Amino acid sequence: MRFLRTSWAVLLKTFGEFASDNCMRMAAALSYYAIFSLPAIMAIVVSIAGTFFGADEVRQRFVTEARDVVGQNGAEQLETMIEHANRDDRGMFGTIGSVAILVFAATGVMSQLQSALNDAWDVRPTTDKSKVVYFFVKRAISLLMIAGIALVLSVSIVASAVLTALQDQIGAMLPGPAWHVAILLGNDLLGLLLQTVSFALMYRFLPDTEVPWRGVWLGAALTAVLFTVGRWLLGTYLSHSNLATAYGAAGSLALIMAWVYYSGIIFLFGAEFTQVWTRRRAE
Numbered sequence: 001m002r003f004l005r006t007s008w009a010v011l012l013k014t015f016g017e018f019a020s021d022n023c024m025r026m027a028a029a030l031s032y033y034a035i036f037s038l039p040a041i042m043a044i045v046v047s048i049a050g051t052f053f054g055a056d057e058v059r060q061r062f063v064t065e066a067r068d069v070v071g072q073n074g075a076e077q078l079e080t081m082i083e084h085a086n087r088d089d090r091g092m093f094g095t096i097g098s099v100a101i102l103v104f105a106a107t108g109v110m111s112q113l114q115s116a117l118n119d120a121w122d123v124r125p126t127t128d129k130s131k132v133v134y135f136f137v138k139r140a141i142s143l144l145m146i147a148g149i150a151l152v153l154s155v156s157i158v159a160s161a162v163l164t165a166l167q168d169q170i171g172a173m174l175p176g177p178a179w180h181v182a183i184l185l186g187n188d189l190l191g192l193l194l195q196t197v198s199f200a201l202m203y204r205f206l207p208d209t210e211v212p213w214r215g216v217w218l219g220a221a222l223t224a225v226l227f228t229v230g231r232w233l234l235g236t237y238l239s240h241s242n243l244a245t246a247y248g249a250a251g252s253l254a255l256i257m258a259w260v261y262y263s264g265i266i267f268l269f270g271a272e273f274t275q276v277w278t279r280r281r282a283e
Contacts, residue, residue: 006280009280010273010276010277010280011273013276013280014269014272014273014276017120017272017275017276018268018269018272021119021120021268021272023116023120023265023268023269023272024265026116026119026264026268027261027264027265027267027268028261028264029112030109030112030113030116030260030261030264030267031257031260031261031264033108033109033112034109034260034264035253035256035257035260036108036109037108037109038078038109038256038260040103041109041146042062042078044103044146044147045058045146046058046059046062048147059079062078062079063076063078063079077253077256078256103139104139107139107142107146110141110142110145110146110206111138111139111142113202113206113267114138114142114206114207114208116268116271117202117203117206117207117271118207118208118209120207120268120271120272120274120275121207121209121211121275123207123208123209124208125208141205141206142206145201145202145205145206148198148201188228191228192224192225192228193224195223195224195227195228196217196220196221196223196224197220199219199220199223199224199227199267199270200213200216200217200220202267203216203219203220203270203271203274204216211274211278212278214281215274215277215278215281216274216278218273218274218277219270219271219273219274219277219278220270220274222270222273223266223267223269223270223273226266226269226270227263227266227267230262230263230266234258234259234262
């Protein structure tokens with residue numbers, strides 16, 4: 001009974017903080033920033049993870065995951081974004097300039113995520129460094145976050161490949177369709193675990209305050225579960241709605257923005273939950 005009362009109190013407090021911090025509006029702002037940063041982020045992730053598995057393999061992984069949410073047209077739009085961002089026919093100076101622009105654009109949305117997390121924790125950055133130095137330090141941290149996401153994706157690809165390779169062995173041990181269910185369940189649990197790790201890294205290192213790991217993991221796990229459930233629900237809704245046709249040529253972009261907006265809402269709700277839960281444990 002005490003656990004239920006505590007859980008209910010934490011959820012009520014989380015919803016209150018979510019509303020008072022205008023998280024819906026922040027999620028809309030994040031979706032706007034993300035549309036411009038998304039190609040750069042994907043290009044950097046593909047470049048880093050592609051050094052281990054090949055850019056085509058990583059790009060195909062992106063497209064496959066996106067197809068379940070935004071449909072075939074939206075997935076093809078994302079693939080086109082990645083291809084244009086990763087063009088290598090610009091020459092040396094063009095390549096250097098493109099890399100600089102990619103890094104700046106990709107870290108921009110991370111900076112906005114950091115600002116949103118600071119609002120969730122009610123902190124304002126204070127530093128003895130100059131504003132220029134502070135700017136580049138935070139951009140470097142944002143770039144490391146993107147690199148971390150790329151490494152998590154790499155682990156996901158390796159683990160999925162291992163599960164696929166073990167299909168025959170598992171099929172010999174489990175009769176009927178049970179082996180297929182086991183593989184699907186393993187992939188789903190793996191995805192949930194890696195999403196939890198990704199959210200935990202952002203909740204832990206992006207805010208300008210010390211966030212204990214023990215408070216981070218529960219919030220990250222909740223966010224990963226909501227993210228997974230929401231991906232299925234939103235994918236089902238978008239596949240039966242006329243959102244893409246209503247916006248004509250911009251339909252694919254509208255689908256992507258809708259998904260990013262929902263993702264922002266879930267991310268910020270998880271951040272507020274992490275903040276409320278951590279402070280309640282400290283009381």
